[in-house]
Every structure is written in structure tokens, then in C-alpha cells.
Amino acid sequence: MTTTTAIVLAAGQGTRMKSQRAKVLFELAGRPMLHHVLDAAFEAGASRAVVVVGFDGEAVTASLARYGDKVQTVVQAERRGTGHAVGCALPALDARDELAMILCGDTPLVRAAELGALAGSLAGVPDVSLAMLTCRVADPTGYGRILRDASGRVTAIREHRDASETERAIDEVNPAMYLARTSFLREAVAKLEPNNAQGELYFTDVVAQAAKKGGAVAVPAPDASALVGINDRGQLFAAEEVLFERVAERHRSEGVTVRGGARIDVSVTIEPDATIEQAVVLRGATTIGAGARIDVGSVLTDVRVGAGATVLPYSVATKSSIGESAQVGPFSHVRPESEICDSAHIGNFVETKKTIVRRGAKANHLAYLGDGDIGEGANVGAGTIFCNYDGFKKHRTEIGAGAFIGSDSQLVAPIKIGVGAYVATGTTVTMDVPDDALAIARLKQENKLGYASRLKARLKAAAKPKDDAAKKA
Secondary structure, eight states: OOOEEEEEEEOOOOGGGOSSSOGGGOEETTEEHHHHHHHHHHHTTOSEEEEEEBTBHHHHHHHGGGGGGGEEEEEOSSOOOHHHHHHHHGGGOOTTOOEEEEEETTOTTOOHHHHHHHHTTTTTOTTOOEEEEEEEOSOOTTSEEEEEOTTSOEEEEEOGGGOOHHHHTOOEEEOSOEEEEHHHHHHHHHTOOOOSTTOSOOTTHHHHHHHHHTOEEEEEOSOGGGGOOOOSHHHHHHHHHHHHHHHHHHHHHTTOEEOTTOEEOTTOEEOTTOEEOTTOEEETTOEEOTTOEEOTTOEEESOEEOTTOEEOTTOEEESOEEOTTOEEOSSOEEOTTOEEOTTOEEEEEEEEESOEEOTTOEEEEEEEEESEEEOTTOEEOTTOEEEOBOSSOBOOEEEOTTOEEOTTOEEESSEEEOTTOEEOTTOEEOSOBOTTOEEOOOOOOOOOTTHHHHHHHHHHHHHHHHHHHHHHO
């Protein structure tokens, strides 16, 4: 079996991005553009990859940890063109690497389908040293042009800056994706010279060497839009829109309803019969169970949503879980390490943090539940606050199964509310409440009969001079 190694060029800064971050680290659909290229290469059959880094190289290398030893980096300390970059990678190849697939790290829309066609292009043609993808575009400005002889064979690539007017009229262009035999590659790169307007070593000059030696195979790509490179933030935006639509279409084909405007990262998993409404954002390692509904405007990051659960509009959840048939929202905030268990309810303007809301428990209105454990079937009333922070340390609140917490209660942690206990409305709880006990802590109400009219008259008289002075002014 032929072994193919991908060489991915990722050393440039990308000055048009106007950033101190390497261009290849900009994310599209939750993943750096470089990773999209690597994923396509591996899916197309590459066994490993050598990434050429330069600007912001440490950060680029650090981002590749998810690939383990499948990806190796080499440094292009001095940027002298694409041919020089490939030359920097060649020492990392050994006798096992029969073929090298040369790609650019800023082409995140390329798919395994395009690269798969390239990967098989040298099979059965031992005399051919190099193959490359080509495509036709309406506006070829900036691209290298494919030059052919009278019989239609590829003879060379001419970069835009070096092309004549006749050559610039050619609409068949080079998207810079190649497959070469490594033995030929070592020999050809060593012969490159900077005979061009940029004074650089162009990798494209290798194509002319291949044509003279035995021929260069052109592999037409039917979808030119999948091969575009990213040079500025406008192109980044356009490419990400394409990726989001691809992801949505994939989920639709697998039985998921995805409304327009949803933004779903490539890493998200969604089971059949789930519904993703408009303007929903699903990020990271989020998983959505069968039949769940994520309603308009909700944002979930690294969240597990169980089957049949409902997340109502404009809720935000991060690094947490929402159980089967649970309901969250609208306008809820589920902060990290929260666990909303099966059939539990978290309602409007409820915030949780590092809290377990056990099966069937409810907190439907206006509450802060931080560092807590709410037992099965318990009810937490509107305006309840878990007072979990003393200015130095966080403390836990535990509420037993079936307990009732009245509205406008403050539970001063550390505190335990027993099974079936009842906390009266407006209570500040500062000590544990036993099972089946009633906790009540309020000032005694006093009604002064007939006093309201006298109080109003006094307040009105006190305010009148201010009103008169204001009118005179």
C-alpha cells in the first residue's frame, strides 16, 4: 500500500488579516482553518502530516496537540517562498513516505472528495512524477495560470505577477494542491531558483520540471469554490458561511431539522428528530439527543442535551448537562459544571453554577443557584438566592427531596434543607433546617390603621417647596 504524507504550508503571517495571530489559527465553525485542511487530508488517505510553521509558530504548534504524533512541525525561519517552505519539510520525510501531498493551510473549504481525486491520480502511471488540482474561475486575478502545449499537456504554471497579457487571459488556475513522488520532489526542489518578480523560490516551478521529465497530471476540480484561500476577514466570513451551511445540510440529511441562520460547529453531534431553531449557536463538544428542541437564539458550548429536552429561547449553557425531558429557559444561564437532571425545570432568568438540579426539581423564576444540590421534586421559588460566597471561599447549599423554598428566600451557605422541609417566603436561612420542618425568619408585620393618608399628606408637603422652586427656575 502506498504511503502518503501531507506537507501543509502554514508559515505565513497573513498581513491582510491585520492581526498578531497566525492566519491559519483563525477559526471557522469552531476549528482553526489549518485543522480543516488537515482533517480533509487525513480523510483522503494521508497517514501523517508535516506542517511548516513560521510566524506565531509556537501557537500554531500548540494548536496541533489534538492530532498527537500524526502531525509533526518544522520551522521555516526565513520565508523565501513556497518552494523554500516545501524544502524545509523534506528532511522530515523518510523512505516510508512514497508520496507527498502538498497543501496550503489557508484553504479550509477543501474536502476529502477533492483531495481523494488527487490522491489516486498517480496510481498506474509510474512515469508521471506530479499531479495537481486545477479549476476554472471567472476572475483569475492573483492566481497562477496553467500553461498547456498544443496537445493539451500541462507544461508549467505562470504566477500572475510574471504572466504576459496573453497568459493572464487564461482562466484555468492553480489552487496550489499537489501530489508528488517524494524521490522526484527532493530532486526538483533542490533545483529551484528565484527567477521571478518576487525573488523567491516558487514551488510552482516544480511543475515545469515534472512536465519535462515525464508529464504533470492535471486533475480538474468541478467545484472551484472549495479550493479558495483565505487572505482577509471578508473571505474568512464568506468561507465560514459555506462551512456552516455544509454542516447544517449534513445534519438535515441525517434526520435533524435545522432552521435558517443556525451556527453549528463541525464538532457538534445531533441525533435524529432533534430541532435546531433560527439563530441557535452550538459550539465545541455539544451533543443534542433525539427529539430535543433548541429554541431561537440559544447558545450552547460543550453541553450534553438529553433526548426530548427543551431549551427555550435565548438561554445560554456552558460545560454542563441537561437531562432527558428537562426544560431550560427562556433566558436561563446554565454555567459550567451544572447538571440539570431528567425532567427538571430551570425557568426564565434563573442562573445555575456548579449545581445539580435533580430529577423533577423546579426553579422556574428569577433565582441564583450556585454551588448547590437540589433534591428530586424540590421546588425553588422566585427570587431565591444561594448565598454561596463569603468573599474568600465558596460554600454549598443542599436541598432535600421534595423540599419547598418560598419566594424571596436567601439560603446562606453552607446550609442544608431537609427532605420535605418548607422554607417560608421571605426567609433568610442561616442554619440547617431538619426534615419536614418549617423555617421562617421575618420581622413581625405591624398595621397602623388610618395612617396611610396622614403619611401621604406629610410626604406631599415635604415635596411641595422643591416643586415650586423648580417651577420658578
